[in-house]
Amino acid sequence: MKRIGVFVCWCGSNIAGVVDVPGVAQLAANFPNVRFSTDYKYMCSEPGQETIVQAIKEHNLDAVVVASCSPRLHEPTFRKTLARAGLNPYMLEMANIREHCSWVHAKEKAKATQKAIELVRRAVAKAAKLVPLYESTIPVTKRALVIGGGIAGIQAALDIADSGREVWLVERESTIGGRMAMLDKTFPTLDCSA
């Protein structure tokens, strides 16, 4: 049996302005395998993350559900939080109750809350089936390729090269310089572009 913790985020008023966040957290406490459930204003903040770390330790949690924003934004954040608490970082499941819920159902608060509950229910069900995953490592070739020899490519190549790394700068035309070299003076300083 898993011991799951559920952490529901307000995201300030982004989620809590629409969804009854404390209500979702209270209900989630009764979902199968859930041993702890709470809500907080900003789960990604330092005190928010500390809430998760403490709960993992106090309640001996082995999987975590964070109901907040899109995992594209904060999944890496919360994975690190789990690692800090000694859990495998992949024992995390996120429920996106912001982009997929409060933002798109802003005018239907009751229904949005119901949807948030369902999204958390889904995440809890998945969390119960999570297994630890382990990252593998790959070697890094210490050389960079820059495609395009205009001002952007030149600047990037110079900065990388200044760090001591080898850079290949590939340009389609017969000269580097791109559009910038075609210009006369450049704003706002009116210095030359060569």
Add this chain to the structure above:
Amino acid sequence: MVAAAQHPQIKLITYAEVEQVKGYIGNFEITIRQKARSVDHTKCTGCGTCWNKCPTAVPSEYDLGLGKRKAIYIDFPQAVPNKPVIDRQNCRKFTSDKCGVCQKVCPVGAVDYNQQDELISDHFGAIVVATGFDLFNWGQNYGEYGYGKYPDVITGLHFERMSNASGPTGGKIIRPSDGTEPQNVVFVKCVGSRDDAKGKSYCSRACCMYTAKHAHQVMEKIPGGRAFVFYMDVRTAGKAYEEFYQRSVMEGAQYIRGRVSKILPRGDKLLVRGADTLLGEQVEVEADLVVLATAMVPAAGSDGLAQLVGFTTDKDGFCQEAHPKLRPVETNTAGVFLAGACQGPKDIPDTVAQASGAAVKVTALLAREELSVEPIVSGVNEASCSGCLVCRPICPYSAIEARTINERHGRETVSRVVAHVNTGLCQGCGSCTVACRSGAIDLKGFTNEQLVAEVDAVCL
């Protein structure tokens, strides 16, 4: 430019294009096609004898047709490298097997008509895409400005080439039609930008400022020169930008808030008809030269490069950043970074800032001995894999290969083909798991069992 050519850590490969990209973050294997220059750059000293003697002159692409270049040429006197290439489409040696003057006059024997394209391959840890922009092809869409037929209706880039001291006119602003110096110069902003009907919906960001600069240059370079600027809004968000614009206004640039509806030839001049929406009336300006601030669009061929390297582009064809605020210099493909206007219209200060940002991302990556990769990749259960390999063509990352395994069947050992996932290439998209008829492939972190549990939780 010269700093890049002289840097001991930078290998400059001009007149070349990326041909093939394989591999993944930390381990890209890239093939570059060095196009045949027909000039051996290891011998060439850039003395210029060849292009001085070359009898063929064609309009210079670099000068947007405002000047001429030879068939063996450098784009401009300060080109880097300062060594020529032969344009085989126009060179008489290649079109009719005559001439050969450049080879005869070259003092070091660098001209080589038989030079072939060359393929160069190597391994790279990271890629920076910095393919820049082109200008919107306004002539096709703006009939009211003459479809590009009036020689004295030019773009801002033409104006730049003319005002550039090493450009085709030596820095003198002239009318392309008759070579005379214009007096009244009309600037039209937002040609193709912020125009859903005929152009692009976005703002090209740099035009307000370069138009303010052009107006300043008209008044600075042309005695008695007058600048009229038709605008929708003046957007000068940037350090010292508003002050720069105000300076042009103080110098006498006349800003007219409104669109130009028509440009007509009148005698040897152009009649620019438009609205002044602040006065609420029609205005007409007799112009000697009209300069259009045309929209920035992604550079030609950048969509093909995106496919080749394997990252996405947005609705306008610009390279798609991983996150508009938090990951602006990364693509969604690990190890591929963005710099400059290929990601969206931007001016030089923003381009330089973004390029340095991309460089930091690259150095952070290359500073590591090894990379940890997300374990969310596909795995094959060899026992239930039938070896049909339906998954292989479906994989967008070419991560699935056939592998032969040996199995005991009673007393016999039988060899059998199964699918195998290269976890370095796999990006965890899950396409193969859907395609697998025997359910032998699972995406770690998104296994069939996990997904069914989720569906049950919501539906049962």
